Amino acid sequence: MKLVSWNVNGIRAAIKHGFKDVFKELDADIFCINETKLSAGQLDLNFPGYESYWNYAERKGYSGTAVFTKKKPLSVQNGIGIDEFDDEGRVITLEFDNFYVVACYTPNAKPKLERLDYRVKWDDAFRKYLLKLKAQKSVILCGDLNVAHEEIDLKNPSSNHHHGGFSNEERQDMTKLLDSGFIDTYRYFNPDQTGAYSWWSYRFGARKRNAGWRIDYFIVSDDLKDQLQEAAILSDVMGSDHCPVELKIKL
Structure with a gap:
């Protein structure tokens, strides 16, 4: 199974910069x-063969997540069930x-x-949410995730x-998450790789100089370790200040 995640920094802008072509070319399962x-109601975006799910922020033009999947999930949940954290459209869980897949x-x-x-x-709340899911099924x-975990994960630490x-x-909280039974899949395959980033500031020609941060992740529960096949950062894909990240896993 192939999964892709991408911070598009505004889906309408990303469409103008070739999002639909990238989506079709990558041909992800999720x-x-x-x-x-x-x-809600601002854009009708569908792809043949995919179910789509959206979580919108209450504040206009802010945050928000979406998932396109070839396989219909058993259930879909928006948010983590805590009002304080669920008004910005930040989480979608597909069972x-x-x-589970948690975007x-x-x-x-x-x-x-x-x-x-x-x-x-x-x-803290999100880690507890993930652990509840992990107690039921793989995650x-x-x-x-808006954190560069280690000094190797950004150009200028x-x-x-x-x-x-x-x-x-923030770095300590990422360590807590990984220590509670999760794997950073890119570092699993590339423990010492330098210069591997997924976000670059629009200022000062940062992307051209590769002065970036690795803040986009695929993280899996440790019971999936033996099913991991490949994790990649697709840094040649343009259209946002982030690039997509990819996971291939046997499920």
Whole structure:
């Protein structure tokens, strides 16, 4: 099975920059998108052979997630069941026979960490949510998790230790998640790979210089370890300030 996740930084803008062609070319079994920046009724986007599911933020033009899947799920849940965290359209969970797919767009702590308290509360609640799922079935989590876990995961770690996405608190929370029985699939296959990033600022020619961050992930419950086949960062795909990430797994 092939899964793709992509922060499109606004689906309407991404469509203008070739999203539909990329979608068809990648031909994923499950394709998750983050940061749709869409409200209900603003766009009718369907692909033959796929079911589609959307979670919209209450605030217009903000956040939002969607999932396209060739196989119809047993059930679909928007959010994690906590009002404080469920008004920004950040999570969609699809249940299948033997596993869950969780598409997530994690809140940003902001450059000066003004939203760090909210982010830390989110991390704790979301980890507990994933562990509840894991107690029932295998879990595949994907999306823009808005954290570069280790220094190897961004170009300039020394100057970003107190910035959103690389604060001690956010990195520690990612460690807690992985230590609770989950695998960062890209690092599983590429433990020492440098220069592997999934997001680049639009400023200062960052993408051309590959001055980026790896903040988009496929993370799976550790019971799926032996079924992992490949994890990739599709850095040659344009159309957003992020690139897609991909997971191939035997399910």
